[in-house]
Amino acid sequence: MATGRTRDAGVEVAVLAKAPIPGLAKTRLAPGLGPNGAARLQRRLTLRSLATARAADIGPISLWCAPDVGHRFFRTLRRVCRLPCHDQRGEDLGARMEACFLQLLTDGPALLMGTDCPALTPSHLRAAAAALGRVDAFFYPATDGGYVLVGLRRHGPPLFDGIRWGTASVMQETRRKLTASGWSWSEGETLQDIDEVTDLAHLPQGLRIPAAGA
Numbered sequence: 001m002a003t004g005r006t007r008d009a010g011v012e013v014a015v016l017a018k019a020p021i022p023g024l025a026k027t028r029l030a031p032g033l034g035p036n037g038a039a040r041l042q043r044r045l046t047l048r049s050l051a052t053a054r055a056a057d058i059g060p061i062s063l064w065c066a067p068d069v070g071h072r073f074f075r076t077l078r079r080v081c082r083l084p085c086h087d088q089r090g091e092d093l094g095a096r097m098e099a100c101f102l103q104l105l106t107d108g109p110a111l112l113m114g115t116d117c118p119a120l121t122p123s124h125l126r127a128a129a130a131a132l133g134r135v136d137a138f139f140y141p142a143t144d145g146g147y148v149l150v151g152l153r154r155h156g157p158p159l160f161d162g163i164r165w166g167t168a169s170v171m172q173e174t175r176r177k178l179t180a181s182g183w184s185w186s187e188g189e190t191l192q193d194i195d196e197v198t199d200l201a202h203l204p205q206g207l208r209i210p211a212a213g214a
Contacts, residue, residue, distance in 0.1 A: 010059025
């Protein structure tokens with residue numbers, strides 16, 4: 001399914017999101033928020049991420065959905081926001097990211113972000129897009145050792161294969177792959193994502209969900 005982007009239409013922002021389903025979304029936050037609260041937070045974080053992408057105004061926006069585009073939350077976004085929605089495809093996060101970039105990069109550079117980092121701002125996205133005019137890849141590292149955004153200018157080495165996703169070594173392993181490939185890259189500031197119960201202290205007030213049992 002094509003995105004319909006043209007070469008002069010800027011840098012596309014692709015947002016990877018899980019449906020706000022209890023037991024599927026933000027499961028590591030369930031001990032603090034309960035499964036329903038974690039799902040509610042996922043919904044808020046997704047809407048926040050899409051608003052950030054829209055405010056950045058750097059190019060088209062697409063939503064990549066798990067488990068698939070059929071969930072009513074995604075159907076509503078597609079209808080109300082006229083937002084292109086695609087299924088995420090692949091056995092792990094790396095495979096899903098690779099599949100996304102294989103489609104997006106046929107039309108030019110692209111940014112790929114999740115929904116876990118409310119600290120990501122439109123200015124961050126604009127800086128990332130500008131960086132892709134100078135380097136092959138761009139990242140915003142996360143405080144947990146991963147990254148919250150990756151931008152690529154073109155197809156290249158298999159950056160996402162063999163990475164131990166969900167560990168503190170993700171960004172370090174990625175740097176090694178980039179160095180071995182000879183690709184140029186740059187990084188922005190390290191940002192806080194929201195994955196563990198202890199991370200909830202970093203949520204902006206407007207996104208907070210009452211603790212389970214409160």
